[in-house]
Amino acid sequence: xxxxxxxxxxxxxxxxxxxxxxxxxxxxxxxxxxxxxxxxxxxxxxxxxxxxxxxxxxxxxxxxxxxxxxxxxxxxxxxxxxxxxxxxxxxxxxxxxxxxxxxxxxxxxxxxxxxxxxxxxxxxxxxxxxxxxxxxxxxxxxxxxxxxxxxxxxxxxxxxxxxxxxxxxxxxxxxxxxxxxxxxxxxxxxxxxxxxxxxxxxxxxxxxxxxxxxxxxxxxxxxxxxxxxxxxxxxxxxxxxxxxxxxxxxxxxxxxxxxxxxxxxxxxxxxxxxxxxxxxxxxxxxxxxxxxxxxxxxxxxxxxxxxxxxxxxxxxxxxxxxxxxxxxxxxxxxxxxxxxxxxxxxxxxxxxxxxxxxxxxxxxxxxxxxxxxxxxxxxxxxxxxxxxxxxxxxxxxxxxxxxxxxxxxxxxxxxxxxxxxx
Ligand SMILES: NC(=O)c1ccc[n+]([C@@H]2O[C@H](COP(=O)([O-])OP(=O)(O)OC[C@H]3O[C@@H](n4cnc5c(N)ncnc54)[C@H](OP(=O)(O)O)[C@@H]3O)[C@@H](O)[C@H]2O)c1
Numbered sequence: 001x002x003x004x005x006x007x008x009x010x011x012x013x014x015x016x017x018x019x020x021x022x023x024x025x026x027x028x029x030x031x032x033x034x035x036x037x038x039x040x041x042x043x044x045x046x047x048x049x050x051x052x053x054x055x056x057x058x059x060x061x062x063x064x065x066x067x068x069x070x071x072x073x074x075x076x077x078x079x080x081x082x083x084x085x086x087x088x089x090x091x092x093x094x095x096x097x098x099x100x101x102x103x104x105x106x107x108x109x110x111x112x113x114x115x116x117x118x119x120x121x122x123x124x125x126x127x128x129x130x131x132x133x134x135x136x137x138x139x140x141x142x143x144x145x146x147x148x149x150x151x152x153x154x155x156x157x158x159x160x161x162x163x164x165x166x167x168x169x170x171x172x173x174x175x176x177x178x179x180x181x182x183x184x185x186x187x188x189x190x191x192x193x194x195x196x197x198x199x200x201x202x203x204x205x206x207x208x209x210x211x212x213x214x215x216x217x218x219x220x221x222x223x224x225x226x227x228x229x230x231x232x233x234x235x236x237x238x239x240x241x242x243x244x245x246x247x248x249x250x251x252x253x254x255x256x257x258x259x260x261x262x263x264x265x266x267x268x269x270x271x272x273x274x275x276x277x278x279x280x281x282x283x284x285x286x287x288x289x290x291x292x293x294x295x296x297x298x299x300x301x302x303x304x305x306x307x308x309x310x311x312x313x314x315x316x317x318x319x320x321x322x323x324x325x326x327x328x329x330x331x332x333x334x335x336x337x338x339x340x341x342x343x344x345x346x347x348x349x350x351x352x353x354x355x356x357x358x359x360x361x362x363x364x365x366x367x368x369x370x371x372x373x374x375x376x377x378x379x380x381x382x383x384x385x386x387x388x389x390x391x392x393x394x395x396x397x398x399x400x401x402x403x404x405x406x407x408x409x410x411x412x413x414x415x416x417x418x419x420x421x422x
Pocket of ligand 1: 009010011012013014015043044045048077078079080083101102103104128129132298299300301304
């Protein structure tokens with residue numbers, strides 16, 4: 001088999017990047033693999049047109065892809081969990097290898113797809129589904145397979161990182177920064193998946209399933225977004241030497257998994273604090289190697305396409321055997337409850353400035369065994385604010401204290417809460 005035929009489903013942002021790279025690097029790919037990797041069909045919706053794509057390759061009927069015996073690899077870049085799921089399952093059942101960047105599909109239906117790939121003796125590869133161009137899946141699956149990775153900790157969403165960086169640099173509010181990000185193309189018209197943390201959660205589900213060898217789906221990843229982060233909190237953080245980031249955090253605690261996405265303050269000297277704009281960075285931790293940090297663009301047409309092509313090359317190079325296991329979730333670990341995780345918190349309370357307020361707030365913390373590391377009072381009268389940095393405490397205890405504080409007569413409005421990582 002000296003020729004590998006590709007069927008490409010979807011010719012949007014990433015699909016067109018794949019088309020371009022396959023054409024531009026055809027000779028390099030042939031020299032690297034000993035095979036000619038050739039785009040044979042592109043599935044698109046009726047009405048589609050692209051000046052750079054040979055119209056003879058375009059079809060609106062997916063059977064033209066599945067029924068072509070010269071197509072060995074199907075690349076799904078439609079996105080979503082509807083047609084994309086159906087097409088991937090049909091491609092796998094038709095004996096085609098599948099490569100995709102579809103994080104939501106993998107995060108929700110990974111087990112079904114990987115099992116179907118296994119049953120049909122074909123590959124399902126998804127490097128571009130987590131952290132775009134950064135080769136983290138391959139590193140976890142292959143390079144670190146025996147290293148018992150215990151923590152994945154990082155910035156895995158470029159849109160929110162861009163927005164938090166912009167809020168920090170300009171002092172602007174969330175809504176203004178979101179509007180700018182949409183205008184500049186850093187945020188989509190519907191930014192929900194990004195700003196609520198759902199995009200990051202899907203990536204964390206995919207990465208932690210591989211790192212921990214135990215299935216994590218999107219539903220198993222509690223996610224908080226950045227919608228409630230205000231310019232005031234970011235400014236307070238800066239005064240305290242802290243930088244706000246949306247973090248994906250997956251930890252093995254006492255043999256159980258805790259996988260979450262939340263905004264957190266980091267010390268300004270932390271390596272992740274310096275990751276700004278649309279970039280992503282992830283720390284992997286293990287007793288075997290301490291820490292490894294991977295850094296790079298998490299999205300974009302050509303960067304993401306390069307990860308897709310990398311998967312095609314892996315498939316081509318290993319299709320005859322060797323490393324063909326698709327699913328590495330051979331364990332069934334329990335989940336560690338978030339309420340029992342020990343965390344540090346930043347808390348900003350809007351209070352009525354009257355004698356005894358501080359003592360009442362401190363008493364509530366005391367009742368829950370939450371101790372105060374530092375406290376700053378800003379303003380006075382009706383506009384008084386108390387900004388606390390707290391020592392590590394079980395999250396259940398902190399949130400119990402928060403509920404009690406919210407019920408005090410002197411506490412007004414919604415408290416601001418951000419975790420602090422060190
Ligand atoms: N963009 C990134 O930087 C990036 C990074 C990492 C991962 N990803 C993932 O890559 C995948 C593709 O993302 P993208 O940004 O390239 O999306 P996109 O620009 O919206 O491209 C999707 C393409 O598929 C077409 N399409 C939709 N439904 C179809 C169907 N039923 N049959 C045939 N074609 C169909 C769309 O046509 P219309 O335009 O006519 O609807 C569009 O051309 C997603 O899973 C995404 O999460 C993207």
